[in-house]
Amino acid sequence: MSSTLTTKRGLAVAAALMSASLLLTACGGDGDGAADTAAADTGGEKSAGTRSVKAANGTVEIPAAPRRIVTIGNTGLPFIDLGGKPVGVTEVSDSDLAVLPKEQKAAYEAAEVVGGSGGDVDLEKLAALEPDLILVQFHSNDWDKVGKRLESIAPTVLWGLDTEWKAFAGEIATAGNVTDELGRQKAEFEKKVAAIKETYGKTIGDTTFVDVSRGDWSDPGTFYIADIGCSEIARDDIGLDLPEAAEGKDPLAYESLPFERITGLSKYDVITYPVDAEGRPTEPFVPVTETSTWKALPTVTSGRALGVFCPGNNSYGPVLQYLDSLDGALATLAGKP
């Protein structure tokens, strides 16, 4: 009995606190003073009206020029890459932060962290930031958990995890009102792709490639063939002949292969593998390069195993860095049989 009463009292107090916080949010939404002084300028003028955007959670009415944007899940770094300055973000991994350009890292660090990368968002902290727009990309289970509550705090735009990266970047730019930078990045991307295709057209046409990788989540003694992420860009935009899962099947990258399968890589002309910004094999991939089997592969001994830097594949900035690295890697093939 007493425990039931305690629980009820606890719920009542929690509900009261939540209501108060939501009330404060609603009252402070268009305020001035301290809140607006801290408000990040995302490039637009102060909100003068609203517009509709289509999202995975339906058609959402958002401010025409949002000023206080919170990014949740995978939307943070792409928004920052487009020049956005969110007031709130969710955590990103140390490895992602390490390869971020200086000014983007500063924009990330200036924002308030409102939770982990999934659905464990601190809603009170988020509400206290008085956002006028929330951008979200995470698993649908996380949306089921917190989606409605996010929508009660501010207009919320959701993307599914399967959204194609160019569409994703474009829609984030539109929602966050940072389309000028998107246009510049897009033009640079198209120029780089065209240049690579033109420079290495013959190599691309005559060579079979395989992109291999290993993550820090990979089981000991296993690696995988990457057919999503940066290798998807190499295949679909550049035209590299890379292995791909059959239609309707899971990506090859989801299949952990035991190290003895390294021998099977010898059937490809060129192997690409992940390296860091300094060109060293990434830490999780080092166990592969340390095996005698890898060292004995004809592709490796003949210098046709190429390290490629892929800082990310969700927005144009990191993809442009990837293309630069791929360009450099392909250049080393010149003159090799």
Place this chain on the structure above:
Amino acid sequence: MPRPRRRVLGLVLALVVLTALLTLSVMIGSTAIAPSVVWHALFDPSAHPDQFAIRDFRLPRTIVGLVVGAVLGLSGALIQALVRNPLADPGVLGVHAGSSFAVTVAVGVLGVREARGYMWFAFAGALVVTLLVLALGSTRKGSSPVVMVLAGVCVGAVLGGAREAIQLTDPDAFDAMRYWNAGSITGRPLDVLWPVLPFFAVAAVLAFAVSGPLNALALGDELARAQGVRLARTRVIAVLALTLLAGGATAIAGPVGFIGLMVPHVARWIAGPDQRWIFAYSVLLAPSLLLVSDILGRVVMRPGEIPVGIVTAFVGAPVLVVLVRRRKASGL
């Protein structure tokens, strides 16, 4: 056939089966490599990548499987004799829980990611928890097997909860431990074996040294005492050997279940109740079971693999049901 002759013959047969499985383990894998390449890799080495695959991966994996299997079998036989419970295995004394908890702390709190790094934590965790269980299981009249098992189960449950809590708050730790928790000998270089091997050797000597007193202990404490067996000393030595064996095996391969449970029963069916023979059979039969399970795990889901701990669970679960339903589960 007289029992002594049958025992020796059975032991020779077990050795032949084990040798055949060792050969198969080197020959069969997730990639098809011709037997001639395997032969050359072992006896006429060159720098061919396929030969490296044999020498780098299959051979170490087979040796690790041989040692881990033998150790798990011996530790299973030891604990069943010690606690006089035919359904006991090293996990009952909290060995697996202690190892898993220590590895979780190493991975989640200290950021250790490689098997070579956290195996010592697994070993230390097993040792500390077993000593704790031994202390909790000691009554004023001495150590009681029943109280010891209860203490092991309780400590295991508490540590299991703590481990879950850490893993839930740190998904990276959970990811890094996923494979180890399933029980696997994939990707274990021989480097992980050498440091633990001396402990295994000492533990095996200790185990065989107390096999005689454990025979007497099977008759009950009073009769054993009447035969001059020093109960406390026997139990402490057995627990020490058990910890070194099960802790070391868990450190290398993760918690591989059922091997330590099933094999001593088979050994008992063949060799009778003499612990010396049961121990000897377990040392030969357990690696055979582990290697068969590992080979199955390599081929049933090509090109991927199933960890050996999952295969032994599939094989072991029905056997456990049979054991539980038998009126005298191969009577101890």
